[in-house]
Amino acid sequence: MHDAPTHAVESSPGTAADGNEPLAAGLKQRHLTMLGLGGVIGAGLFVGSGAGIAVAGPGIVLSYLIAGALAMLVMRMLGEMSAAMPASGAFSVHAERALGRWAGFSVGWLYWFLLVVVLAVEATGAAQIANGWVPAVPQWGWVLIFMIVFTVANLASVKNFGEFEFWFATLKVTAIVLFLALSLLAVFGVLPDTEPVGLANLTGHGGFLPHGWSGVVSGVLAVVFAFGGLEVVTIAAAESDDPARAVGRAVRSAVWRILFFYVGSMLVIVTLLPWSSMQPGKSPYVAVLDSIGVPGAGQIMNIVVFVALLSALNANLYGSSRMVFSLAERGEAPRALLKVSGGGSPRSGGEAGSGGGVPRRAVLASVAFGFVSVLLNLEWPDSVFLYMLNAVGAVLLFVWGLIAVSQLRLRPRIAREAPEKLTLRMWGFPYLTWAALVAMGAVLILMLTDDTARPQLLWSAGATALVLLVAGARALRERRGRR
Numbered sequence: 409m410h411d412a413p414t415h416a417v418e419s420s421p422g423t424a425a426d427g428n429e430p431l432a433a434g435l436k437q438r439h440l441t442m443l444g445l446g447g448v449i450g451a452g453l454f455v456g457s458g459a460g461i462a463v464a465g466p467g468i469v470l471s472y473l474i475a476g477a478l479a480m481l482v483m484r485m486l487g488e489m490s491a492a493m494p495a496s497g498a499f500s501v502h503a504e505r506a507l508g509r510w511a512g513f514s515v516g517w518l519y520w521f522l523l524v525v526v527l528a529v530e531a532t533g534a535a536q537i538a539n540g541w542v543p544a545v546p547q548w549g550w551v552l553i554f555m556i557v558f559t560v561a562n563l564a565s566v567k568n569f570g571e572f573e574f575w576f577a578t579l580k581v582t583a584i585v586l587f588l589a590l591s592l593l594a595v596f597g598v599l600p601d602t603e604p605v606g607l608a609n610l611t612g613h614g615g616f617l618p619h620g621w622s623g624v625v626s627g628v629l630a631v632v633f634a635f636g637g638l639e640v641v642t643i644a645a646a647e648s649d650d651p652a653r654a655v656g657r658a659v660r661s662a663v664w665r666i667l668f669f670y671v672g673s674m675l676v677i678v679t680l681l682p683w684s685s686m687q688p689g690k691s692p693y694v695a696v697l698d699s700i701g702v703p704g705a706g707q708i709m710n711i712v713v714f715v716a717l718l719s720a721l722n723a724n725l726y727g728s729s730r731m732v733f734s735l736a737e738r739g740e741a742p743r744a745l746l747k748v749s750g751g752g753s754p755r756s757g758g759e760a761g762s763g764g765g766v767p768r769r770a771v772l773a774s775v776a777f778g779f780v781s782v783l784l785n786l787e788w789p790d791s792v793f794l795y796m797l798n799a800v801g802a803v804l805l806f807v808w809g810l811i812a813v814s815q816l817r818l819r820p821r822i823a824r825e826a827p828e829k830l831t832l833r834m835w836g837f838p839y840l841t842w843a844a845l846v847a848m849g850a851v852l853i854l855m856l857t858d859d860t861a862r863p864q865l866l867w868s869a870g871a872t873a874l875v876l877l878v879a880g881a882r883a884l885r886e887r888r889g890r891r
Contacts, residue, residue, distance in 0.1 A: 431496055431566070431730075431748065431765045435648045437657060439570035442577035443723070444641040444662030448479075449580045450716040451533060452634035453670065454709060457677075459688040464627030465618040466610050466678040469671060471627030474847075476667040479635035481844040482808045484834050485815040487659030490642040492822050492829035494651030497734025498642040503810045504738065506817035510879040513740045515810045516731055517875055519639075522800040522807075523728035524774055527721055528781035528793065531555060534717040537710055551782050558722050559775045562729065563749075563768050566647050569726045576719035583712045584669050587693060591676035594700040602700060605680055613682050629854050629861060634670075636804045637720065638662065640727040647730075647765075656832040725775060733770040745770045799871040801864025802855060805848050806872055812845045 461468045486499055495501040497516060504512025535550035545553075561568040590599070597604035610616055617623060641662065645655035677692045681699060686692050691713070697705030735741035749766045784793040819837055822829055834841060855861040 431647050431733075431767065433647055433649045434565055434567040434765070435570045435644055435654075437648070437654055439574050440641055440645055440648060440654050440658040441661050442574045442581070443570075443644055444638070444658040445577055445581055445665055448635055448637045448662075448666055449577070449584065449669065450634070450637065450720050451530075451713050452631075453673070454693055454713050454716060455689070455691045456634060457631065457674065458686050458690055458692045460627045460630040461674070461678065461683050461686040461692060462688050463619065463630060464623040465614060465616070465683040467617045467619070467621075467624040468627045468631070468678065468683075469674050470624045471631055472671045472674050473667075474624070475628050475632040475635060476670055478632065478808075478844055478847050479638060480663040480667060481835075481840055482811055483638050483659055483663050484832075485841060485844070486639065486642050486811050487655055487832050488830065488834045489811075489815055489818055490645060490655045491652045491659075491832040492826070493818075494646045494655060495734065496643060496646040496730045497737070498646070499639065499807065499811045499814065500731060500734060501738070502814045502818060506814035507810075508883075509738070509740070510876070510883050511810060511814075512738060513735070513879045513882065514872070514875045515807055516735045516740060518800075518803050518872060519807055520728050520731045520735070520774070521871070522803045523724040523731070524777045525781050525796050525800050527724045527728070527778040528785040529797070530717045530721040530724065531778070531782050532785050534714055534721065537714045537717075540710075548786060551786070554718065554721060555775060555779060555782070558718075558725055559771065561722070562725055562771045562775075563766060565766060566726075569722060570644075572722050573719060573726075576715055576722070579715050580712065580719065581669075584673060587697070588669075588672055588676060590700060590702070591680060591696060594696075595676060595679055599700055607679075609679055609682050613684050618683070625854060626858075629851065629858060632851060633801075633804055635666075637723065638666075639807070640723050643727050643730050652829070652831060659832065725771070725778065728774040728778075729767055729771040732773060733767040736770070745773060795867065798864045798867035800868060801861075802852065802868035803872065805852060806868070809845065809848050812841050812848070816841055 457468070460471055464471050486502075489502045490498055493502065493505070497512070500512045500516035500519065503515045531551050531554055532547070534554055535547045538550040539545065539547045558572075561572060593599045594602050595605055619626070641658050642655055645651045645658065648654040673693075677696055680696055681692070685695065691709050693712075694706050694709045697708065702708070732741050732745055736743055736745040745767065747767070747769045749768050781793070781796065784796065788794075815834060816838055819830075819834065852865065855865040
């Protein structure tokens with residue numbers, strides 16, 4: 409296999425760090441800030457959190473604290489490397505520089521596969537909601553509409569992606585802020601027809617930890633993957649005017665606020681309602697809004713979830729196209745995907761958002777596989793597509809693990825060769841990086857012992873092994889060619 413590049417601060421040809429990034433710098437700081445805030449706020453929080461509450465009770469607050477802390481550490485590591493070496497491939501480029509081409513190839517393709525498969529879930533979920541509103545349009549018709557709209561938007565210019573995500577994230581953040589404000593007023597009995605609830609729901613119904621610490625641990629397993637999506641902000645930063653500064657500000661503003669949104673939401677939910685009343689698959693947010701008398705709570709949350717799904721679809725299409733473009737830049741994907749649209753990049757004197765510098769073939773390649781995934785999800789949701797979904801179930805942990813290992817390798821190199829590039833530093837290095845790796849290992853062990861999560865882990869391990877095998881075969885072939 410290839411050795412890692414000698415210098416940590418050197419760039420692969422065509423990456424942002426060497427000043428030759430061919431992609432347009434059409435994203436502004438407000439786009440990245442809201443992408444960092446809203447990119448991780450999705451259906452997993454608004455609906456999926458009910459499953460976590462069911463297994464952990466009020467202890468779900470601790471589960472979110474633990475899972476959120478792990479996500480924050482990963483984002484800090486990724487932010488440190490991306491601020492020092494911004495590139496459209498982000499952690500795939502970092503893995504290549506730290507560990508060799510096999511690592512960049514593996515993590516890049518696995519992450520691309522993860523995004524285009526999950527894209528199908530988001531498109532199908534949004535279509536189901538839209539079909540409930542307008543039954544005259546079949547579910548597959550809504551999927552087609554969404555895919556076409558976001559494909560056109562991503563083909564036009566990166567500014568379109570940024571604007572879509574800015575307003576999507578603004579709506580999601582506003583919804584959570586309003587939810588927290590109303591819930592706090594209800595907790596203290598300020599709203600009409602409400603009384604202060606006190607701590608009865610936190611200490612009753614089996615206590616704060618009705619299932620003990622094992623419940624908290626099970627809660628971590630149920631919620632940790634909801635934090636996936638934060639990584640896209642470091643991919644997007646490469647298409648801003650000042651990538652190093654932009655990613656640093658986005659990471660700093662995002663991690664604490666996201667933890668506040670997640671943990672704050674869970675705390676008011678389990679304070680207002682008995683945890684035993686929560687049902688997996690049903691939104692605890694709707695239950696709270698119904699309990700405090702908000703009219704049409706279910707429909708309001710349907711709108712928020714709908715926007716969250718479209719936001720995730722848009723972000724995944726963007727992230728997958730940039731990842732496969734970066735792989736092509738480094739010779740790890742077909743070179744034909746390197747074609748970018750004309751119109752000028754701000755770095756070469758063009759106008760931001762003019763339509764230039766968009767990797768249109770990479771966008772089309774990603775959306776084409778996304779269409780295939782959607783068709784499989786519509787036709788065989790319990791067989792073919794289920795196997796694909798299981799195959800990416802634990803890939804996020806593999807990606808996070810390689811981010812941590814890459815940061816362990818690259819931090820000393822950057823500090824030695826270009827310390828001025830360390831504008832954003834990982835806390836408590838290297839101890840907290842090692843702690844994060846241990847925590848990821850613990851989550852994998854939990855998945856192995858959990859009957860529900862075990863198939864995802866085994867299928868994901870198989871997909872990872874297959875990609876690693878291909879990476880090893882490529883490296884062996886190139887080594888023989890040099891000889």
